Amino acid sequence: MDAVKPSDEPVIRLEHVEAGYPGRTILRDVTFDVRRGEIFALLGGSGCGKSTILKHMIGLNPVLGGRLTLAGQEWTRKTRASLCRKIGVMYQSGALFGSMTCLENVLLPLEEFSRLGRTARRARALELLADVELADAADRMPGEISGGMKKRVAIARAMALEPEVVFLDEPSAGLDPITSAALDGLILRLRREKGMTFVVVTHELPSVFAIADRCAMFDKARGRMIALGAPAALRDGSRDDFVRKFFGRGTVNGK
Amino acid sequence: MAFTDSVGRSVVKFRADFAANMAFLGETVVAALGLIFRPDRFRFGDAALAFQRAAFDGLPIAVGIGFLLGVILAFQSAAALQMFGVEVYVADLLAIGLFRELGPIITAIVLAGRSGSAFAAEIGTMKVDEELDALTTMGLPPVRFLVLPRVAAAMLAMPVLTILAELAGLVGGALVLQLMRVPTVVFWNHVTDTATVFMIAFGLAKSCLFGLLVGLIGCGAGMRAPSTADGVGVAATRAVVGSLVAIAVSDGLLAVVCYVWSL
């Protein structure tokens, strides 16, 4: 783990949250905090509701019950605009806009929200791409670059407005171990340099141990959170069968 | 049991669809009104691109169909009018038929098939790829970004395409009449005598309305594309079918209104 010490101040707080979609509950009674400056991992097998929880946190879907706050505020019509400014999201597929170059993708949030002038915006976008080591891909279209590169561009775009919390949905899914480790290195470096909070969805154990300060684990069958704490502590200390299996064999349902 | 069950399901689904459509419409109207105060927030570049595609892609088809329609109508009606030796009135028939009714409606059908489905597929693909979510969490409403430029483009492309299709239809009719030894000058004089500015303007206004419907329905279908493997295809089909129904219904309503007000 690296030297950054997360504070105890919660940035995101879930209290007895019922997660899911209208008419379909996926997880019940989810309670945990994400502290400022930490890298927090959401763990669990495929389809257990990690992305569902993430979508609640980033205000895409309202929670079905309980209370979820980000920087002390719930997602409502009134708080939406200001909360959106506090977060950056990298989606599972990258979700780059296919009709724009990589640079234009990173420029978009700057054009819409920053007060920088035209040349300053461009310089800033190039700087962000350089941060993810993709300065030379600036003028290429998302369709022409690899999956790992797309995710790095998406991270650059998510960081563009210097958000307080960056959410990453499966950054390492579909990547080879080396690219995936490089991405972990990037996340650690960005946290060290910018002091942002990261919430990372993943089911890759090496990645969890490499970057996460704490993690929450969910079980699809029981429909609730089954563990919360530092990854090493869960691996060594948990009595829950599912948690032990998850860490012991590192596989759930063959994934 | 199965019957009542499926009827019940359809009713529930219809209500949900209706509510979703109204929500989408409301959101679009609010976004459009918002532009009155911040016109600089309109995505002119995207609108220009969508217009270019809608107009250029639809052009050969709209003009081709317009021309053929003119030829067919002229032949069909000339056969009857010839019996009375007044085949020159084909020109009057073509002018009224094309400007009032056929021009806008065939162009709208071309636009629905060509651009409405493309809108649905583009936006549907973006939805499946989480690009709509990405816009939303960046604080950029997808309606302002994706829907308004396309709807505006469709509304602007329609009158342009309609006029060109109508002219092509007249050219087709003129050619047929020339075969029947009616000089083009005579044909043209009959057209200009029959067609009023009001008639042409009314037809173009109607074509704008059709463009609005095709744009809204195409984009709406894309925004609500189901997140299944064939979701984009489903959205494109819904866009075309929905547009055709909307065009037919609104045209029928307008015809009744015109009759009542004797326009």
Ligand SMILES: Nc1ncnc2c1ncn2[C@@H]1O[C@H](COP(=O)(O)OP(=O)(O)O)[C@@H](O)[C@H]1O
């Ligand atoms: N839009 C949706 N509506 C209803 N159910 C959904 C929707 N999206 C996902 N689900 C269901 O929610 C469950 C959890 O999905 P998700 O959170 O995506 O899992 P994962 O942990 O792999 O990210 C799955 O069973 C999935 O079928």
Ligand SMILES: [Mg+2]
């Ligand atoms: Mg997921």
